Amino acid sequence: MWVEKNGPTYRIRDIVDGKKVTLEKGWPNKTSAKKRLTTLKADQLRGDFIDPRAGKLTVAAWVEQWWPGHETGLKPTSRQSEGSRVRMHVVPLLGHLALDEVDNQTIQAWIIKLMTGLPDLDRPGKWVRRPLSAKTTRSCHGLLHSLMKAAVQARKIRTNPCGDTKLPKLVPREMRFLTEPEAGRLHAAVPEHWRPLVLLLVSTGLRWGEAVGLQLKNLDVLGGRLTVVRAMHEMADGSLIFGTPKTARGRRTVTFTPKVSAALTPLVVDKDRDDLVFTTPTGKPVRSRNFRRGWLEWTAAAGFGGLRIHDLRHTQAAWLISGNVPLSAISQRLGHSSIAVTDGIYGHLLPQVDAGILRAVADALEHIDPDALAAEMDEEAVGEVEPKAAEDVGER
Incomplete structure (x- = not known):
């Protein structure tokens, strides 16, 4: 890895598969770029190095890579329900973001969107996306947690942003018992x-x-x-x-x-x-x-x-x-x-x-x-x- 000038800024380059690639760019001066380079090399020596480009993969693109392997371990009913959550709640709302853009604040905002839904302004009383129950919202979050955990294991991102999410509480349903x-x-x-x-x-x-x-x-x-x-x-x-x-x-x-x-x-x-x-x-x-x-x-x-x-x-x-x-x-x-x-x-x-x-x-x-x-x-x-x-x- 090395630092080189790139127009008015500096970038960090490396050779991957015999080709010169840009790992990071936009550093304002050579000193800051070299400090970052030192960090990347230290991570590489410890075995903690994560290619910064990996986190630029979008959530939607990562879903396409992750889902085929994930669904093989699911029962048919779980494959149906989790597949629906991916299609209806994960990809439409988060799919456009890069993996490294998904942080705790982003996830909290996503949880709120799931809980409040999206009314159809052209049709009063109708919904573009209906509000989800606390249980379904938690299930969606659990699926996203698995998705991001797999991204960590694949060294796309360093940490799982779903770890500290505040989730809606489950309200116990009243049970009835017959004599x-x-x-x-x-x-x-x-x-x-x-x-x-x-x-x-x-x-x-x-x-x-x-x-x-x-x-x-x-x-x-x-x-x-x-x-x-x-x-x-x-x-x-x-x-x-x-x-x-x-x-x-x-x-x-x-x-x-x-x-x-x-x-x-x-x-x-x-x-x-x-x-x-x-x-x-x-x-x-x-x-x-x-x-x-x-x-x-x-x-x-x-x-x-x-x-x-x-x-x-x-x-x-x-x-x-x-x-x-x-x-x-x-x-x-x-x-x-x-x-x-x-x-x-x-x-x-x-x-x-x-x-x-x-x-x-x-x-x-x-x-x-x-x-x-x-x-x-x-x-x-x-x-x-x-x-x-x-x-x-x-x-x-």
């Missing part, structure tokens, strides 16, 4: 065809996708148990995919009562082991959007307007807690990634927490990313919902 008599009233309001599904959900705490994706080969009616090995998801294009459970501990065996066994027995007659346990009256897979239409009617008829399907999972947890089942066993039954998640969601329902549980929670928290823990707890509280087009796609 056993109330669950019986709901069961009576549900049409006969759907009663086994509703009964299984409230009796096992399965996630929606785990229940509707259950195959006969993973169901032991006589033994009163099932094995969760996959979950069904609906993609934005309407296609159905089957993936692994949400967490590593989501692959589990769940037991159920003889009453549930009796309800499920008719569903296994004249079916192959690879068939779905639950189908529509016409034999098709159960789609949550279609099921919810009936769900709203049945819950209203039973006097439980506003009850979510995911509240059946919360109900199962509440029943177990009221029965003094250890928190560790509840966590395993629900398929949470750790006991810390279970405690964070349902700990307030415990009449008392013994020292053993406190130690288990403390040990679990030591190995958990706080942001990842908060995200999983929020997903559990909200429930598994379908992608909302209004949240990720602006109205035009």
